[in-house]
Amino acid sequence: MSHRRILSLWFPRLGAERIMRAKRGGMAGPLAVIEELSNTQVISALNNAAVSEGLWVGQPVRDAHAMCGHLLTRSRNIPAEGAFLTALQRWAGKYSPWVAEQAPDGLVIDLTGCAHLFGGESGMLTQVEEDCTDMGLSVQLGMADTLGAAWALARYAGVQAGSDRSGDAISQEARATRARAQKRTPKDSAKRRHWTRGGAAPQTVTLPHGVARIAEPGQTYGALAPLPVAALRLEGTMVSQLNRLGLRQIGELMDQPRASLARRFGRGLVMRLDQAMGSAPEPVSPGSAPDHFAVRLTLPEPIGLIDDLMAGVDRMLPRLCARLEARGKGVRSLRLEAHRTDQAAEVVVVGLARPLRDPARIRPLLEMKLDQIDAGFGIDMLRLEALQVEPIHARTVAGHVQAGAVAQQRADGGTGLEDLIGRLGARVGLEAITRYHPVDTHIPEKTAKVLAAAWSEPAENWPAAPQSRPLLLWPPELVNASDGPVLSVQFRWRGQDWQLAQARGPERIAPEWWLDDPNWRNGVRDYWVVVTSSGARLWLFYAHGGGLSAGWFCQGSFA
Template sequence: MSKRRILSLWFPRLGAERVMRAERGLHAGPLAVVEEQSNMQVISALNAAAEAAGLRVGQPVRDAHAMCGGLLTRPRNPPAEQLFLTALRRWAGKFSPWVAEEPPDGLVVELTGCAHLFGGETALLGVVEGDCADMGLSVRMGIADTLGAAWALARYAGQQPGSDRSGDAIAQEARATRARAGKRRHWTKGGAAPQVVTPGGGARIAAPGQCHGVLGPLPVAALRLEPDTVAQLGRLGLRRIGDLLGQPRAALARRFGRGLVLRLDQAMGSAPEPVSPARAPDRFAVRMTLPNPIGLTEDVLAAIDRVLPALCARLEDKGRGARTLRLEAHRVDQAAEVIEIGLARPTFDPHRIRHLLEMKLERIDAGYGIDMLRLAAVQTEPVHARTLSGHAEAGRAVRDRLAGNTALDDLIGKLGARVGLEAITRMHPAASHIPEKTAKVLAAAWSEPADNWPAPPRPRPLLLWRPEPVMAPDSPAVPAGFRWRGRNWALATATGPERIAPEWWLDDPEWRSGVRDYWVVVTEQGDRLWLFYAHGGTMSPGWFCQGSFA
């Protein structure tokens, strides 16, 4: 006899009740969570009031509004529901350390050896029901020897198998099938009757070794089968799990596939189905408790030199690099001083981290003394090894480049410790023929230097600004003289034109003047300016100045 005990938790109204919790129970009336399926909005979750009004999951929203005029709808948010289910998994960890999620609305708990801590399985289910009531959640529970049996009891206990047909012919079909199944149900003859404990709240507990008798009356859908398979079995008159248990296994596998036989074996315990809990996230933190309080910067640095290599070793073992670190200095008066540093690149090199921590130690107020230090890597990223390949000269060049990047990253980290990493930016090329859009600004700490800048078709000015009006004759020909920024300028030479058209698929206010003809103009004063003539679109034509060459 199996000694495993599995608890299955099903939250049938998880989506709707999550919305009610998020909006703090403002909706006492019918509430439905809707999602789009096949270009049609359907209901994915309902609260108790909506179910009492006769609505059902999978129903089109237009039909639901016709049945319930006061129905309130909210769009479905699958990521938020997944996060909520993860939070429930952490809550279920109070009953057992072995908890797994069953998206989108279920949990599985390995209860083996844990139920007695709560006074038995019945008392444990009472605790679960009370906690869920406090959280405003509806829950259905099932306990059995196997995961499949517990899942079936939580969702289908007490339900009678239905039929998609009507009439007296239903009771007459497949007589030979049911007669054979009745002969093969030998475990119910001569033995103890199946024991099913039914506490309040819709819970079901199958006594150890009673999976066959408990699952026999349940619909075949309780085996976690595909809807098409359930429909095919129903058309053959096999609507209960007990009807399948009496059939030849080879014939079932040949007609419905091995999936049906596997699910049947998993529910009965013939095939293993382990509970795989979610892996705990890696946490990188070290601390040092001091025998005597310290307050000098040198002492704090000495303590950091003790704990930082241990933290970096953990990061290196996991192939992770720290991007953000937090240093907590806990004082003897129960207060805590906290500083944070950010790095331009993920790293587990203690020498690169130590200098950044040292720069911010002056912000720590030691007070009456510090008796504990804690260093944690708040944000980490994978660190991939780099392999140098190629000829000796190429390898040396790549090696020099990597060394330069390391120095640049250290510089960015040091500047970021003082002014903030978001204040340090770099330019990257952008795919656009518009002069002012050929580059974009990115944060230096979260981007790589650009390797190859595309060469422009014509030289571009060193300084570029927004177009400024130029007083000149309204003619596409380059003026012999013009007035700009309150000064009169005389033309020496001019090179051009370079015609640039606006991006017609974007409405840019700066380019509503239409097509531009750009000229490189050299004045008699020696200035090289970038002038253009706008031919006029939705605005009047004219001359403008947009840049200056070195």
């Protein structure tokens, strides 16, 4: 019976070495990658030169600069580190197709039945180390029958189980404390403080290539027993609790009754033990490649007419839409590449208002862009690629309330507005097309917000206003009228005298007291619908004064 073999790769300096690779050797001195934790800047990754200076991961940046005055620092870029780890996952596919990421700085490979292709397990580990050296990466490896054991060997092989400096540990170490403090180097001090925090990542240890990192088939218990309990992928608080009870090695933990461990520490501890020993399954699940939708058409003779280009599009577009439909996706951004005979390429990009996979609806948008293509001496290859895709979910409209919406969908298929937005967007850009959506507020100028039409749904029900609202709204403009809240017969606005013919009101609107709106600091307003002798219908209000002086203002006009 063949044993399952798992290889774990740990890149302890991934963040710093990624930056050094990007700079192509331009950083030869100490380098630290920093991040902010609890309003404090701490080190998240170091290169070899910084480690030799006695710095450690988790150290405050101000302390690191005090120890190493010529230290270079860079901010941590978590998305970039994730993308770099994904690239390393593709590289590790040369050893086995079953490769999975262990964020933020590790990989795991299921090597069952693959090691003999590289000269055995020892030969494979040597090959992996050589590849990582060529890439400028530091790596620590561990191989065992289970994922948990391989993870522990990669990170904790050769690390001695320490104490939490409590209980009997204090009495055992007290006599030698002063002597060691005088002889301790800054580097040793850094290691000690780093380890006593409990549950943190261990310091990297240089080991000779051999059994120290490889647990032979069936020898998982012997390989894990001397390792610290933190090698079981436990939380720091649980590691500290176990250390205070005198349980510092995995072997000591395995000798304890499982029932008592589960009652005191929960089933998580027992589960980690079972996973490390192989009693609980923990498969390696490789990440699936992202969906990529593209089709290509190679032409026997160069073409240059728009009709010929559309004939090529008509052959490619149905194939692309069929692939999208098979995966339940729709395209939101589409790119057409026209490769010319002189090795140049003309590219046009089309954005869609909704994710689509209907060739008949996408074709007109592409046709509008073809006049931007310069055929030159001829085009011999066309390529159509979906740059951005989104899932398309089936919609079911039911009930009497949506009867009008159902009738509209039956009339035009529910696509007329979307197609219009798509065609206008092909000319002026989708970001230039907006629509209004209702907002639940009683403030007149805040009752609607502007959204991009291509990335929003039409509003179905607008809330009814307590009183009629003007068609046009503008910022309040000063009106010269009486000083009091009584509407005068004559008033002056925009340099013109107006005669009052009819008025309806007042409608009192109070400001939002929970917000400090500068436009409403003049207090409560009384709104009036005013009809002038010339027939103009205006929306006037009297501000009673709050933080500002009182007075009359005009804010809108009715149709």
